[in-house]
Amino acid sequence: MAKRNILITGGAGFIGSHVVKLFVSKYPDYSIYNLDKLTYAGNLENLRDIEDKPNYKFIHGDICDNALLEENFKKYGFDSVIHLAAESHVDRSIHDPQQFVLTNVIGTLNLLRCAQNWWGNSPGENLFYHISTDEVYGSLGPSGLFSETTPYDPKSPYSASKASSDHFVRAYGNTFNLPILISNCSNNYGPFQFPEKLIPLTINNIIEKKPIPIYGKGENIRDWLYVADHANAIDLVFHKGAIGETYNIGADNEWTNLSLVELICQKMDAKLDRRAGESGGLIQFVTDRAGHDLRYAIDAAKIKTELNWQKSYSFEQGIDLTIDWYLSNHEWLDRVKSGEYRKYYQGMYKDLTQ
Ligand code: NAD
Numbered sequence: 001m002a003k004r005n006i007l008i009t010g011g012a013g014f015i016g017s018h019v020v021k022l023f024v025s026k027y028p029d030y031s032i033y034n035l036d037k038l039t040y041a042g043n044l045e046n047l048r049d050i051e052d053k054p055n056y057k058f059i060h061g062d063i064c065d066n067a068l069l070e071e072n073f074k075k076y077g078f079d080s081v082i083h084l085a086a087e088s089h090v091d092r093s094i095h096d097p098q099q100f101v102l103t104n105v106i107g108t109l110n111l112l113r114c115a116q117n118w119w120g121n122s123p124g125e126n127l128f129y130h131i132s133t134d135e136v137y138g139s140l141g142p143s144g145l146f147s148e149t150t151p152y153d154p155k156s157p158y159s160a161s162k163a164s165s166d167h168f169v170r171a172y173g174n175t176f177n178l179p180i181l182i183s184n185c186s187n188n189y190g191p192f193q194f195p196e197k198l199i200p201l202t203i204n205n206i207i208e209k210k211p212i213p214i215y216g217k218g219e220n221i222r223d224w225l226y227v228a229d230h231a232n233a234i235d236l237v238f239h240k241g242a243i244g245e246t247y248n249i250g251a252d253n254e255w256t257n258l259s260l261v262e263l264i265c266q267k268m269d270a271k272l273d274r275r276a277g278e279s280g281g282l283i284q285f286v287t288d289r290a291g292h293d294l295r296y297a298i299d300a301a302k303i304k305t306e307l308n309w310q311k312s313y314s315f316e317q318g319i320d321l322t323i324d325w326y327l328s329n330h331e332w333l334d335r336v337k338s339g340e341y342r343k344y345y346q347g348m349y350k351d352l353t354q
């Protein structure tokens with residue numbers, strides 16, 4: 001296996017930490033550099049399993065900081081980028097769209113400029129792989145699927161910022177010959193997801209016997225993929241994807257929000273030895289999200305046929321693993337909620353500023 005110097009951005013977040021752990025463990029000959037700003041969503045505790053490995057290095061930094069990017073490209077000679085750093089929560093994008101433009105659009109553009117600057121017009125074995133979302137395609141009615149050729153139609157500030165970053169990545173591929181790849185994935189779930197997203201929020205509130213907020217009537221539909229399956233797809237696209245291409249990644253696993261939350265309630269009543277129906281009583285319907293996309297669903301035929309990808313976890317397995325992980329990692333949940341992980345970071349990297 002050829003050696004690689006890979007910059008992974010956003011590796012302290014939910015999906016990024018799974019990708020970093022996979023690459024560090026599976027490819028000991030690769031050097032993996034995780035650049036992360038450690039926003040509220042970034043947590044170095046997610047990386048404890050691999051933080052001492054010789055082929056892993058953490059870089060505390062912001063993708064909006066051009067000088068820092070230049071300095072690190074120069075210092076470490078990255079030959080590839082897997083770009084996951086982003087503001088990722090739709091609800092936050094409704095309250096603070098500007099931060100989404102800064103991180104998701106300007107930050108991505110900075111990385112592209114830096115990569116193009118360092119790799120030049122003959123980029124050889126280099127690769128800029130951008131991780132994106134199915135939300136760029138907009139919202140589906142009751143039928144139909146998003147394919148790679150579905151026209152972009154983003155409807156939230158989050159998806160508009162991700163769509164814009166995708167366009168810049170393709171523009172750099174076309175204009176500067178930068179070797180690019182993009183994948184657009186459906187909703188992920190699994191261990192280490194910040195408890196502002198639907199599944200960990202539901203699990204957390206059931207543990208704490210707090211109300212579970214469901215927007216509108218709970219009729220919106222999402223396709224849920226276990227995070228390890230996404231990380232495996234990213235590994236495959238990184239190594240086997242055809243330069244310039246886009247791959248949609250999905251689970252063929254659609255749930256209305258209400259039926260998903262009800263399933264988690266039932267499972268957790270059994271796991272926590274609570275009365276059947278107890279957690280369901282916590283469900284509360286609240287004011288709908290503004291501009292709430294009705295349905296996302298993916299046609300993943302391309303990655304299945306061209307790269308031979310398939311998911312390994314059934315939803316039954318994935319959701320059990322997820323609930324069990326949160327139940328046995330109370331401390332992680334408590335620390336994330338209290339901001340305790342920042343102290344962990346300060347203790348761990350005493351010599352760094354910020
Ligand atoms: P997350 O919010 O859990 O993690 C994002 C990470 O990026 C955090 O560690 C954060 O500290 C870091 N970050 C934010 N701003 C930064 C900046 N300016 N500079 C450096 N680092 C910064 O997000 P996630 O759910 O793991 O998503 C990762 C990527 O995958 C995102 O690009 C997202 O759009 C995409 N995606 C997510 C999903 C999903 O269901 N979560 C689905 C499809 C695609």
Ligand code: TYD
Nearest residue numbers: 090187196197198199213214215220222257
């Ligand atoms: P979320 O996990 O925020 O992901 P996304 O908006 O990117 O799909 O939300 C998933 C679905 O759950 C979405 O339709 C909004 C809904 N939702 C609720 O009903 N209540 C909640 O408290 C949250 C966070 C989300």
